Amino acid sequence: MEGKQREGYGEDFFDGSAEEVARELLGSLLVHGETSGLIVETEAYGGEEDPGSHASGGPTPRNETMYGPPGRAYVYVCYGIHDMFNVVTGPEGEAGAVLVRALEPVSGIGEMRGRRGVEDLERLASGPGKLTEALGITGELDGEPVTEGRLRIEPDEEFSEERVGRSPRIGLGVDCDRRLRYFVEGSRWVS
């Protein structure tokens, strides 16, 4: 055998609820070109019943990707400056997504440093806007599958329950009770 390529997840992996997928994505590898990082922090966003979700007001041109098939990238601009990377979850027709908030840099670190203009490893991808800049992810990738192609999510590490921390989601003016943020406890790479 040669050219052994790591298997990515299938579309069915992302077909569950945003909460399930958010938990399961911890320890997966996010890959774009030569650059990649281990996912150490995520947040779950639901559909119309979730006041913190972009889909809380029903379908609009902006959030239409969230209603599409699972396993696609949902990328949008925040504060007019930063791109945010999410993966669509749940069945087509139902809105749901998981926001990836932080990565542990794995490969292409020189390229990431160049894009970020930062040397410090801990500041390379420890935040939702930082990791998209580090990996070169932009709105152009909105709707792209992460199961195949240039942008992929692959299985890598597994974190046991006691290593997984939870907290309310960050930066929302609503829903400060539910703990829909998942992160690797004690990781240096969390935002």
Add this chain to the structure above:
DNA sequence: ATATGGATTGCCT
């Protein structure tokens, strides 16, 4: 047609 406010970051005091 115009006004508002973010799923943030980095630089300032």
Add this chain to the structure above:
DNA sequence: GGCAATCCATATT
């Protein structure tokens, strides 16, 4: 710790 930067979808007139 506080706040400006900066774009566009969405709400309001």
